[in-house]
Amino acid sequence: MSTADAPLPEAPVLDGPPPRILMIRAPYYRAIVDGMTVSAQALFATVGAHVETVDVAGAFELPQALGIAMHSRTRFDGFVALGCVVRGETDHYDYICDSAMHGLMSVALEHGICLGTALLTVDTIAQAEARSAETGANKGAEAAVACLKQIVLARRLGAA
Template sequence: MREGAEAVFATAGATVEVVDVAGAFEMPAALRMALAQAGTPYDGFLILGCVVRGDTDHYDHICRETCRGVMDIAVETGAAIGFGLLTVHSLTQALERAAPGRMNKGAEAAHALLGQVALRRRWGLG
């Protein structure tokens, strides 16, 4: 997914900084920290990750709360955010969605982010 997103950004001439976090649950907090930087130099933020279902309901809680956390930040701040969190039942499903080509979910999320950045600029917000 990262490679797919990086290819989209390279084509667009965008500069990218990659930050890794421990897991999906940490994504909203990391996003909030990035937004809290004084004079943040970023036009947008791309969230990429994967949660694979296990044998417990932990999966449901993590997926729901990660999505809610990112959505809350997006609505509250109006930041340009691309969101590519795979929520899958198996590693095979994840690999299918991360494979190079037109179905790469990282590339799709990067395109969505670029669209949000363009929209913010159109409306004089960034």
């Protein structure tokens, strides 16, 4: 099934209060990240989630921002990281993608947080557009679902 033909995901059923979510965005490719943001926010709205959004300079800064959020006075139930990296002519793409994804997972594992990630790593803008469109498999919505499913798990296991 192609990305364009995939259905939009549905939010899981949550027990307990509406979750508080921090969405960290790297809007270097603004239209792409905005498309993922709109779909993620729409999905969070279906469960009454309270979403706070912050922007960082680029994908490389996503894990740093997530780490800073671990020291915030505000308690968040879950986190979503959104960004896009498009392959260029140098190795820069590989370093950024690997560092950003590894950094996000390191923070998530170290702090036991509920994290959904939509860091698009694509060869072309067209691929990114297909993954951030209002219809089809919007990766922002998928990241929101992943975050919510982790929250469901954390609450079920008494970790939230």
